[in-house]
Amino acid sequence: xxxxxxxxxxxxxxxxxxxxxxxxxxxxxxxxxxxxxxxxxxxxxxxxxxxxxxxxxxxxxxxxxxxxxxxxxxxxxxxxxxxxxxxxxxxxxxxxxxxxxxxxxxxxxxxxxxxxxxxxxxxxxxxxxxxxxxxxxxxxxxxxxxxxxxxxxxxxxxxxxxxxxxxxxxxxxxxxxxxxxxxxxxxxxxxxxxxxxxxxxxxxxxxxxxxxxxxxxxxxxxxxxxxxxxxxxxxxxxxxxxxxxxxxxxxxxxxxxxxxxxxxxxxxxxxxxxxxxxxxxxxxxxxxxxxxxxxxxxxx
Numbered sequence: 001x002x003x004x005x006x007x008x009x010x011x012x013x014x015x016x017x018x019x020x021x022x023x024x025x026x027x028x029x030x031x032x033x034x035x036x037x038x039x040x041x042x043x044x045x046x047x048x049x050x051x052x053x054x055x056x057x058x059x060x061x062x063x064x065x066x067x068x069x070x071x072x073x074x075x076x077x078x079x080x081x082x083x084x085x086x087x088x089x090x091x092x093x094x095x096x097x098x099x100x101x102x103x104x105x106x107x108x109x110x111x112x113x114x115x116x117x118x119x120x121x122x123x124x125x126x127x128x129x130x131x132x133x134x135x136x137x138x139x140x141x142x143x144x145x146x147x148x149x150x151x152x153x154x155x156x157x158x159x160x161x162x163x164x165x166x167x168x169x170x171x172x173x174x175x176x177x178x179x180x181x182x183x184x185x186x187x188x189x190x191x192x193x194x195x196x197x198x199x200x201x202x203x204x205x206x207x208x209x210x211x212x213x214x215x216x217x218x219x220x221x222x223x224x225x226x227x228x229x230x231x232x233x234x235x236x237x238x239x240x241x242x243x244x245x246x247x248x249x250x251x252x253x254x255x256x257x258x259x260x261x262x263x264x265x266x267x268x269x270x271x272x273x274x275x276x277x278x279x280x281x282x283x284x285x286x287x288x289x290x291x292x293x294x295x296x297x298x299x300x
Contacts, residue, residue, distance in 0.1 A: 097143045098194040103151055105200040106243065106261055108193060110269070111185065112201070113208060113239045123205045131189055131198070141191045142183065149184045153177065154267040207250035208242050215245045218288075222281040237274050240265050244282055248289070255286050 094100035109123075112130070116123040161167040184192060193201070219241050220228070227234045244262040247253045259282050266275040 093146060094194050096194065097146065099146065099192055099197055100194040101197070102200065103261065103264075104193055105197045105204065106247075106265060107151060107268075108189065108197070108201045109204040109208075109243055110236075110239055110265055112205060113243060114236055117235050117239060122209065124202065124209055127202060127205050133188065135188055139188075141187050143191075145180050145183045146192065148180050150177075151268070152264070154264075203251060204243060204247060207246035211246045211249055212242065215242055218245065218285055219281070222284045224277060227277070237266065237270055237278060240270070240278055241281055244278075245285055248286070255282075259283065259286075 092099065092101040092104075112127045113123045116126045119126065159170060161170060189198060219238060223238070223241070227237065231238070240262050243265075244258050247258050248255060259279060262282060263275045263279050266278045270278075
């Protein structure tokens, strides 16, 4: 299938996301042709000079296989330990066999907002379109993949190997994980998420749209200069900020919960210093928000 290389162990999680949203996209040039940012993205995302810049490949567990057997053993040992001793890290499944955790709703919302930004369309409308899309008659979804899907899998430093056999073992492991992620994230939402989670996801998307223009100005103040200079390479990070800010201001979720969730999403789908930067941006946002509330109380 076209685009399969984006699912290999050598891909970044962001490229993996792009594949799931657009199976036919195989290069940055084809992505730039889809980008109708002007109606949705912050003002600094409409810079045409940034749209053609390629983003360097991040260092994540799927990005490198080089030296030392010790590192391989350590990675595999940590992987098996996390699966056997931390069941709470796996997504929660309800009686109908669907995801029922808030993390799943936030992840779904992020995928929708990211896709909407690439298409230049409304996130809520895109969400409804995906919910109501007809399935192919021959389509079958393996619900067992939900039990294997781990939404707490994060990126990290390059994985190393000393022999071809060890590299092959790692490659098989990462390809299996990628296949599970591909099946789950590209499946019809009604088969994957509970009704409660779908309602929560829609609330998040409505909140994002409602506060988009206001939060564009906020993000313009708190985002680092290098993100503004290359906005086309930071679409996903900016979507995470919009989601988090909207959840705080519209839905009233506790600040610390939202920050933790946003940082985890950044660890999972972004690269480099994104989790740390997002954490700092949101803390600055909350500080300014609380300061404005104090001033308003004093004035009244």
